[in-house]
Amino acid sequence: SKTTTKTPKARLSTPIDKSIKLDKKIIKDAIVRHLHCSLGTDENKANNHAWWKATCAAVQEQVLEQLRKTQKSHYLNDTRAVHYFSAEFLMGRLMSNNLHNLGMFEQTQQALTELGVNLTDIMEEEPDMALGNGGLGRLAACFIDSLATLDLPAVGYGLHYEHGLFRQEIKNGEQIERPDSWRDYGNPWEICRPESIQEIPLYGYVETKYGDNGRIKKEWHPGLIVKGLPWDIPVVGYGGKTVNVLRLWQSQASDYFNWDVFNAGGYLDAQKENVQAETISKVLYPNDETEAGKELRLIQQYFFSACSLKDIIRRYKRAHGDNWSRFSSQVVIQLNDTHPAIAIPELMRILLDRAELDWDTAWAISSNTFAYTNHTLLPEALEKWPARMFEKILPRHLEIIYEINHRFMLEVEKVWPGNVAMKQKLSIIEEGSDKMVRMGNLSVVGSFKVNGVAEIHSALVKKNLFPEFDHMWPGKLTNVTNGITPRRWLKACNPKLSNLIDDKIGSDWPLDLNKLQELANYADNAKFQKQFMQIKFENKQALAIEIKALTGIDVDPKAIFDVQIKRLHEYKRQHLNLLHIMALYRRLLANPNYDMHPRVFIFGAKAAPGYKLAKDIIYAINQVATRINNDKRVNGKLKVVFLPNYRVSLAEKIIPAADVSEQISTAGKEASGTGNMKLSLNGALTIGTLDGANIEIAEEVGDENIFIFGLTVDEIDALHKTGYNPFDYYDNNREIKAILDWLETDYFTPGKPGALASLKHSLLEGGDPYKVLADFESYSAAHEKVDAAYKDTTRWAKMAILNSAKMGKFTSDRSIKDYVERIWKLEACKVDE
Ligand code: 475
Structure with missing residues (x-):
């Protein structure tokens, strides 16, 4: 039938009936046809790149057919x-996403298998x-x-x-x-x-x-x-x-x-x-x-x-x-x-x-x-x-802007007659020498x-x-x-967990993420906990292989994978994370029996090329990592990994393998955050401040399933008004003092004393604009709670499941x-x- 229907509300489309129409034989033929006719090669000569391109072309045929229909509908209506x-x-x-959204992922995978090609491998060809x-x-x-x-x-x-x-x-x-x-x-x-x-x-x-x-x-x-x-x-x-x-x-x-x-x-x-x-x-x-x-x-x-x-x-x-x-x-x-x-x-x-x-x-x-x-x-x-x-x-x-402003200033005059200061404040034009x-x-x-x-x-x-x-x-x-799309950030990037969820609650959660609530019924179920944590473990094994390939570092998938992945910025406080890692290192050196579950801290971050301190922090993370990773005395309890070239496709590998999600911005600075949502959806527990969407995540998962620490927006304001002095913390907390002084030695930069000093200086003479030292103790205490929670495997499994179960609000479908x-x-x- 050729009728077009308008529905008053955003409709949830019924998923995937394409699978019936598009069997793997058709897909296989299309791929081979493109290998021959678009790429000018054949099944014997083709490398992964050629297979990837031929597969894209086969998928694109389906995409373009729907594009034509969509444009026609929009035009006619x-x-x-x-x-x-x-x-x-x-x-x-785009490959994995398009295959999943078209409902042809499995058939394409099978078609390629029959051609002797691995879909996962060829997807790695896509920049x-x-x-x-x-x-x-x-x-x-x-x-x-x-x-x-x-x-x-x-x-x-x-x-x-x-x-x-x-x-x-x-x-x-x-x-x-x-x-x-x-x-x-x-x-x-x-x-x-x-x-x-x-x-x-x-x-x-x-x-x-x-x-x-x-x-x-x-x-x-x-x-x-x-x-x-x-x-x-x-x-x-x-x-x-x-x-x-x-x-x-x-x-x-x-x-x-x-x-x-x-x-x-x-x-x-x-x-x-x-x-x-x-x-x-x-x-x-x-x-x-x-x-x-x-x-x-x-x-x-x-x-x-x-x-x-x-x-x-x-x-x-x-x-x-x-x-x-x-x-x-x-x-x-x-x-x-x-x-x-x-x-x-x-x-x-x-x-x-x-x-x-x-x-x-x-x-x-x-x-x-x-x-x-x-x-x-x-x-x-x-x-x-x-x-x-x-x-x-x-x-x-x-x-035109001057005219817009002139007319706007007349409006301001009506509301605040004679108030010049108000006009200066609201004006689209900032007056001054320039x-x-x-x-x-x-x-x-x-x-x-x-x-x-x-x-x-x-x-x-x-x-x-x-x-x-x-x-x-x-x-x-x-x-x-x-919000975030659960298609890319759960279904496509975490196929094992997605399949487990499908088995438990059916497969319409990607369109109706509140359905994940039903997983809460299994949060205490020992068998489900075991399945859920086994998948997390397998995802960690896969990431461990990736880490080895990218950095040469061996990490143990039985350790806690603690992840901070986002742009490098002082307000996001990667350096707070780093100071705490140094504290753990120091505690381990002072006491080889210091009680902690083995932990791998994983960073991914790009710094703006002109942002000096951000680049210094990347350097500091890498230098501290090298020292710790090669120190036998920590006895495998501590590893630090900086994954180079953080980007969407790397996020898709890290997020399914994360146990802990670091969302530690100074309160009032992170507008929302969206990585926080992706990690929690995949069963990582958040350690975070009351900032951005963390607050709404805490409301959804409940205070008992998240580790909140640090000053609130109001407390940061108050501290600012009374006059914040980072030296108060440096002088009164021996651990903080020792760590900051450590940065000035050549302990992490052999032969180059002072190479990490800019970090210390920004936190002391620089005034510590993002209140890192003020939040340090509370952050450290929260990490002790993380450690205790992880040691109780049943409790951790329940918390992780409840995180996935309670993320329904954060689908970008709800935002839209x-x-x-x-x-x-x-x-x-x-x-x-
Ligand atoms: C917030 N980028 C996150 C996210 O709303 C928030 C600015 C100027 C020039 C180039 N890029 C920018 C941003 O301002 C930015 O990415 N902001 C981020 O937007 C989505 O979740 O908290 O920091």
Whole structure:
């Protein structure tokens, strides 16, 4: 039947009937056909890379069929759609995810086995799509998975970086950055769409004209035009019905401007402009939560925002012509942080200068189209651009921003008459010797909703970051707690646990994660505990092999695997973890019978290349690791592993094998965290502060199934106000003093005394801005509780099971349903069969 049904609520699609249609014979034939016809090789000659590509091509056939059906349904229904604008999409690998979501994993595995090929091996051939730094980019990837799974009309828009996040090597304990070349041998999942190229103006000047009706008209004469070429990555929903797209823009030189130079014999000059244009999408900025303030970064942001807006408008006009009245009821744009906030003045420019609407009409459309997500309160991450740089690159946009601000200041005047200080505080323009454009303020003023990413974070956004905006527009600021896709972060990455869960409670939990609650009924069941912990053990064995291969270090899977995996940042406090490891080491040296279950501390972290102290911490972890791992005296009770090049595909191997999850940020600093959710879902117990989503995780699992320690947000505030002095802890705690002094010797850096001193200094003279010393004792005490709990194997098994069982809230499907209800007001659109 060819009927299309609209359902009022996001529907949970019934899983996987593809399996019946697609048997392994068909898959096998398709793989062999692609080996022959697309790759020009055969079964005897093909290496793993060729098998991987042929298998991708076979899978892509199914993907593209569903993509066509989805696009047709969306077109025929003329649905309202969400457009997720993000400078980052940290997708990782796509093969396993696509196979699972299409419901053809097992058949493909069997088909390949019959061809003498191992699916797990060939999946290792796929480079990660690392077009993001960390949490913010991975959240975008989880969200587009959920959007497709819930049959919601959605497009992801971003940049097609030629080089994603750098590859990290460790040489003599130090981080070395190497370029990431994820596309050197092509990307079998992406489709180039030259028919949808956009042209984007930059630089130049603005001319003021007087139109026939006496109205002032502005005309921007750009100094450079670049082309945006879209690449589409299909995003397969679970159940394989809806396939949405992630559209990523690549910059190219536009021949338009270069011809004159070229014809005049200036071939090389023309090439220079080409290089400049193509630089825009060359490389992802590797800064996590700091703003570099670089011109190229602003151009990147404008480039992808402008391409995406033009793309949206082209599609809107196809259905609605020049009638703009329905724009904001058909289009909602979610700004993933302020990185795409330039889209706000860009839409205003199009509505004013191109469509020639009056200001109020244009503003009504624009401000009902955008919504903004804030991901961090760290002041160094809040984007500000020098007005002078803005004027050079985007002169017309700066004018529009001034006008937005002028009108906003009139509103402020109404609420706080005569209050100059208030105007200075709220202004989109920061006055001073160098005027700055505050992108956060612009985003709040130009959006109809603003959300934080966990309850406490959203409360702090209201209380500390934007209190006056909350007063002016009650209800505009809201919360949507983050989530993760259980398809990638349990079903695909932990097949053994997934199968056990299927056997116990059935197989619809990937679509309805609250079903995991039923596992709580087996938390005390000795047989289930044994099965659950046996799987954890086997996952640890597999990780031990990986650790050996990557670092040469032997670890015992019977030890506690204690994991801290995330970007390296002082506020995340990897150095608190390290100080505690040194404390354990010291205790073991002082007392060889010191009672502790053997522990392996595992780190994975990249530091921004320009972040000196973060790199020093990586070096310190590696040096301490080398010393401890080679010290016979610790008697196998302590190992430290730094896994190089932490990324999505490595996370998928670490997380199923973790016993303990370190979530130890200074309270008030981690907006949400999402690794905390992934680890708990896979049965790791959290040791963590009352920060970000840890608080909501604790609410779900119960205080008895999590190890909470440290100062609360209010206590940190109070400490800050009374005046925090790290020397109080150094002088009064002998263990802290001994450890910090140890860092200054050459004990961990033979022949190089003082090589780790920067760490000590940041914690003492540097003022210990993240209160590491204040939380040390409480952290150490919490670790003693972890140790005691692990020794009681029955108790630990129960706690681990309850962690998995209680993670239902943290599926990104729930986050997306919250966005739909509170912000987007979207309807699901089923795809015709
Ligand atoms: C938070 N990245 C996590 C996660 O909401 C939270 C900033 C500037 C430039 C480049 N990248 C960034 C972030 O701000 C970021 O990743 N924030 C993170 O967003 C998702 O779970 O707590 O730190």
